[in-house]
Amino acid sequence: MSKLPKPEDLIKDVQLHRTPATHWMDTKPEFKPGKFLYAVEPQVMEDLGRPHLGKWQPYEEKWPLPEDWKERILKAIRDRMERFRSFKLFMDICVRCGACADKCHYFLGTGDPKNMPVLRGELIRSIIKGEFSFFGKIFGRLAGARPLTEEVLKEWYYYFYQCTECRRCSVFCPYGIDHAEVTMIMREILHELGIAVDWAMKPVRFSHFVGNHIGLQPHTIKENIEYLLSDIAEITGLNIEVPINQKGAEILFVTPSADFFAEPGIYTFMGYVLLFHHIGLDYTISTYASEGGNFGFFNTLELAKKLHAKIYEEAKRLKVKWIIGGECGHMWRVWHQYHNTWFGPFDYLEVPKSPITGTVFEHAKDHKVVHICEFTADLIAHGKLKLDPSRNDHLIVTFHDSCNTSRGMGIFEEPRFIIKNVCNNFVEMPENTIREKTFCCGSGSGLNADEYMEMRMRGGFPRANAVEYVHKNYGVNTVACICAIDRAVLPTLMKYWVPGVEVAGVHELVGNALVMEGEKKRTTDLRYRPLKGVEEEV
């Protein structure tokens, strides 16, 4: 792994208003350590029955491409244009107005013009013109056309994994061109040859064969949960149980698996558990459908579908009535915008109705899946939770909207409503960096590999910069979020750019504030940090 430059040096070379002297078609990417992702290990692809290039790395001069690589790629492009109107249309109607140019966090953190979404799109648009269009072939560069070469594949690998599929560009585009969609399809096309990223594929293998990203086996999940429950017992004095694979429960609860084992997601999990216990919810978690997140989505849609099919077989098997999904970003993009198409109709489930408040979740009446923040916001609105927000007084909280739940779902108010009810100190980041204009953590869509650290710190720079602003001006020390990848990568990003800021799931804050029946006087939060006021007493 390469040495990461110091924060003050990292963006010294970033120029947002200057471009290279060479034409973009003559500017080749350099695969420097810290700036590219390792290629997938062949065994991973082998296990999943997918094509691969054997053992290779992207920095190699000559990639071990099969003889018919070009035909296969061209065929794949045509195929995607026939199957995805989105792709065909986005290739056809971009006018290169440049409104998206400085909206991409990767552009803002690198100054590399090929990270302007418009130019990232040109990487493939130019090939479609150059290979399929008569006039494109005649006019070449003047029409923005070029032929498909091995160099182009390298460029695709480099730049389509420098997009986190955050969709910020699509908010600003006058035609709604969504470069996340382009990236998704380009990654699929690279997959046709077996060109993929190791970090993004290993979790797919684990999820497929074991059930979750890191490959937690059922007994390990149980052990982890028991471990968290003993922490809860210590902090609150309550002995709580978490139902596992329980048939006939009313609700199946599925959350990203990181919440079972990784800091700070485990605190979020403790929050869920406390909440469910507080209201006496009849629910179960599953060790089979133990992953709400979906790394398949960062590779191909087929893989994504493969991984999440488990959730619905499990819902059928356990005969639950409906499903609650935990806090996660891309998970909710997949659940909200893809599941109903893939796995519906869900006539074996019932229209979700909160057993506590009686609220019928009309907006989920067909899919029968509810976001935990929708569920909790409804509880709070009906006064069903006993809350002591002062238990979060040691925190000054800001909220980071994750890309996918913002621009691929539109859940903005629910988490804010919850935070304002469980915390006394809430500060918004500057308006151009939140809600639909929110900035990515810089490591989404399968890019959170260690070998990619420099790029991740660059991509996360705009987000970190906004946090720094509220940290300096309002003393913010906690970024709340509703995304497991955020919880996994924002701590690293904060440590690098804004030391002194921690990252917490919204339900961790809920867990802190919940006044449980029969609990002892709490002296610490769920992380064993002393509560405000208690510190002084001791």
Next chain:
Amino acid sequence: MSVRLNDFLFSILLIAVLIVIPLLGVGVLGLKYFFGVIIPYLALAVFIGGLIYRIVDWARSPQPFKITTTSGQQKSLPWIKRSRLESPANNLEVALRMFFEVFFFRSLFRNLRADLEGKRLLYGSAKWLWLGALLFHLGFLIIILRHLRFFVFPVPEFVNILEKIDGFFQIGFPTLYLSDLLILLGLAFLLLRRLFDAKINYISYASDYFPLLLIISIVVTGILMRVAIKPDIFAIKHYAISLATFRPVIPEAPISVLFYVHLFLVSSLAVYFPFSKLVHMVGIFFSPTRNLPNDNRMKRHVNPWDYPVKYTTYSEWQEKFRDVMEEAGIPIDEEWGKEIQKQA
């Protein structure tokens, strides 16, 4: 800063060729019928045929998933104020969103400018692109509507009113229309930013400069006719109506060759339109991130090419982990395998 000029200069050359062709064709060779009747009809045919082709081509590809870009609060709990325009929950709201998108460039209105000052990113409002684009498109629309007076008899009342408003300021004599000025202003802005904004310059091809220059040439020849050359309007109107009624008659009275240049440039635009980025005019209506409601969990979207995929079933999974599950006291389900078989 170095300005990349190749593509720009090539486009100028193309425009020069397009101007020279009718100058020679009509001015020297006198091919009035060819340039006055055959070319416009051909261009119209290509324009309409091309657009139909593009529309059918897009429509043929299905939209497999409902991938609305949500730029505002979703419809969820009844007490949460939702954004009907930015997160439309039904088709009516989608229509509203599209209306504002098409007529007011709502997304472009959001535009921001990012600057890096030292270690701080600053975002400022940047509505110039929106304004320039709106001036150009709106000007274009008004000019096209004004031209109806040449093709329709009697002239519709709204065209007369439009003209009155457009000429309200009585700039010069004969009156220069406001729309002519605004469209030139818009076009000049769009062209200048392609030349002098480093980022935009970097992504601009000849195919970006060409349509701008082509439309500028059309506007300029149009204005020249009105203020300087003043051709026989009566003859032109007579001829235009003959075209519109498909009984083409080339006027006897001499018409300035500039008119034929104007006409040839318009014909060129019509031919170029469907096969270039200009189809965004029609394409925007097909844009799946804008024309679909954010109602995924309320209403199922069907993917016509969806196919089943093999996944790890519960029974397969349980077999693999049976021992550790038993040891950990996690319930084993023997019924499910049978139930599934029965269902199948």
